[in-house]
Amino acid sequence: MANPNFLIVAFAGQSHINPAFQLAGRLLRTGASVTFTTTTTAHRSMSGIQASDRLTFATYSDGAEEGPKLSNFSLEQHMEDSARRCSEAVRQIIEASRGKGENFTCIFYTAVAPWVGEVARCYDIPSGVLWIQPATLFEIYYYYINGYGDSITNESNDPSSPTQLPGLPPLTGRDVPTFLTPGSPFRFLFTLIEKEIQSLKGDRKARLLVNSFDALESEQLNAIDELKMVAVGPLLPSLEGRGSSGASPGGDLFLGSRDYIEWLDTQPAASVVYISFGSISALSKPQKEEMARGLLSTGRPFLWVIKKALIMDGGDGDGKQEESEDQLSCMEELQKQGMIVPWCSQVEVLSHPSVGCFVTHCGWNSTLESVVCGVPMVAFPLWADQLANAMLIQDVWKVGVRVSGNERGVVEGEELTRCLEMVLGGGERSEGMRGNAKRLKDAAREAGKEGGCADKNLKALLEELVSG
Numbered sequence: 001m002a003n004p005n006f007l008i009v010a011f012a013g014q015s016h017i018n019p020a021f022q023l024a025g026r027l028l029r030t031g032a033s034v035t036f037t038t039t040t041t042a043h044r045s046m047s048g049i050q051a052s053d054r055l056t057f058a059t060y061s062d063g064a065e066e067g068p069k070l071s072n073f074s075l076e077q078h079m080e081d082s083a084r085r086c087s088e089a090v091r092q093i094i095e096a097s098r099g100k101g102e103n104f105t106c107i108f109y110t111a112v113a114p115w116v117g118e119v120a121r122c123y124d125i126p127s128g129v130l131w132i133q134p135a136t137l138f139e140i141y142y143y144y145i146n147g148y149g150d151s152i153t154n155e156s157n158d159p160s161s162p163t164q165l166p167g168l169p170p171l172t173g174r175d176v177p178t179f180l181t182p183g184s185p186f187r188f189l190f191t192l193i194e195k196e197i198q199s200l201k202g203d204r205k206a207r208l209l210v211n212s213f214d215a216l217e218s219e220q221l222n223a224i225d226e227l228k229m230v231a232v233g234p235l236l237p238s239l240e241g242r243g244s245s246g247a248s249p250g251g252d253l254f255l256g257s258r259d260y261i262e263w264l265d266t267q268p269a270a271s272v273v274y275i276s277f278g279s280i281s282a283l284s285k286p287q288k289e290e291m292a293r294g295l296l297s298t299g300r301p302f303l304w305v306i307k308k309a310l311i312m313d314g315g316d317g318d319g320k321q322e323e324s325e326d327q328l329s330c331m332e333e334l335q336k337q338g339m340i341v342p343w344c345s346q347v348e349v350l351s352h353p354s355v356g357c358f359v360t361h362c363g364w365n366s367t368l369e370s371v372v373c374g375v376p377m378v379a380f381p382l383w384a385d386q387l388a389n390a391m392l393i394q395d396v397w398k399v400g401v402r403v404s405g406n407e408r409g410v411v412e413g414e415e416l417t418r419c420l421e422m423v424l425g426g427g428e429r430s431e432g433m434r435g436n437a438k439r440l441k442d443a444a445r446e447a448g449k450e451g452g453c454a455d456k457n458l459k460a461l462l463e464e465l466v467s468g
């Protein structure tokens with residue numbers, strides 16, 4: 001029998017490329033061949049990653065080479081365009097492989113991209129969705145579609161009637177993913193998720209892989225009888241084995257100076273507050289000013305990522321895009337106390353011994369990276385899945401504290417100081433969080449090590465695929 005041969009299709013975002021490339025690594029370790037597909041621009045940024053006899057890159061253009069389109073940008077239109085370009089590319093890759101007398105054993109793709117599953121079905125090739133959010137989110141969406149829609153929507157409006165789903169604490173409006181909020185401009189993203197879930201249910205050959213691990217979400221991973229979730233996480237870049245450039249083996253879309261590592265080296269153990277809001281979200285100017293006030297009032301050293309890039313303001317959910325170039329009023333004082341950078345190698349920062357707390361927007365990759373590095377968090381969710389992830393951090397795993405906004409939705413400096421002191425200030429709760437973080441870190445490393453749960457689960461799935 002020919003060696004298993006997989007196609008991986010990754011959406012061109014940092015939070016897709018990272019886990020998809022780690023999945024590629026795991027598949028290569030089993031002796032299989034992998035064709036990795038993403039956009040030309042995203043691939044160009046995956047510096048330091050070489051093709052080999054079993055790893056091939058096949059890229060396609062999504063038009064991003066022409067530069068960011070700030071005026072009249074519509075995410076919905078962009079997604080439609082990407083879907084068309086991506087489907088065509090996947091078709092051509094399959095045709096080319098067939099032309100050589102080869103066939104893909106399975107096509108894995110990062111969710112949400114139901115169009116890739118459709119192409120796979122056209123060619124009768126099994127497909128596997130790589131869900132890049134926690135199992136908890138898949139569970140919430142699944143139950144929303146299957147009988148709990150009204151309950152979840154109502155509870156967004158009425159916090160006194162929380163929804164109870166298997167293995168989760170009662171869900172209140174502040175935990176519900178914003179794609180489900182009635183009138184959300186991102187409702188079309190939920191429509192894609194719904195399509196994905198329906199086709200998973202209707203396709204016997206389709207598989208659902210989740211970037212999580214059993215010890216982290218044991219009940220949620222088993223919360224749906226008709227759809228088996230296979231935990232293949234944590235899919236994170238190895239903490240070892242970085243090149244001298246610091247480039248993440250997962251492919252860092254933004255590389256730059258690494259002075260911050262030298263600065264971290266000079267700070268006391270577990271003292272630094274690391275602040276980042278992921279690759280696409282950013283804070284409004286007033287929110288940044290409050291963040292600065294909170295940081296100055298703690299007096300603690302910090303490393304703060306403020307991107308100068310195309311961002312989406314998730315705070316008020318209107319999806320507008322802007323360039324974040326605001327100058328903060330207290331820049332001089334801030335620079336005396338900490339460091340502000342436009343981007344950093346996050347896993348390397350989180351695994352640095354001087355980092356004691358992560359103020360995070362609770363994107364799933366960031367959350368998982370903090371868990372794997374054993375760093376307690378201040379959960380500062382903005383939108384989408386981040387709200388439910390914040391609930392996991394504070395209420396389920398108890399490895400952090402969630403901020404509360406004022407009546408205008410702004411998290412004030414005093415609130416940030418309060419949360420930072422709860423995490424870093426010592427005392428019973430702070431020690432408890434640190435202990436829980438340490439336990440999850442050990443469990444994550446056990447699951448992700450060579451031959452651990454993730455490898456075993458993937459191996460079982462591959463055996464199923466190969467035996468048809």
Ligand code: UDP
Pocket residue numbers: 014015018252276277278279280281305342343344345346347362363364365366367369
């Ligand atoms: N990231 C990074 N450096 C930064 C900010 C983010 O390497 O300065 C990486 C981070 O490690 C994570 C990804 O970007 O892997 C962000 O993914 P996440 O799911 O947390 O958030 P999203 O960008 O999708 O909102």
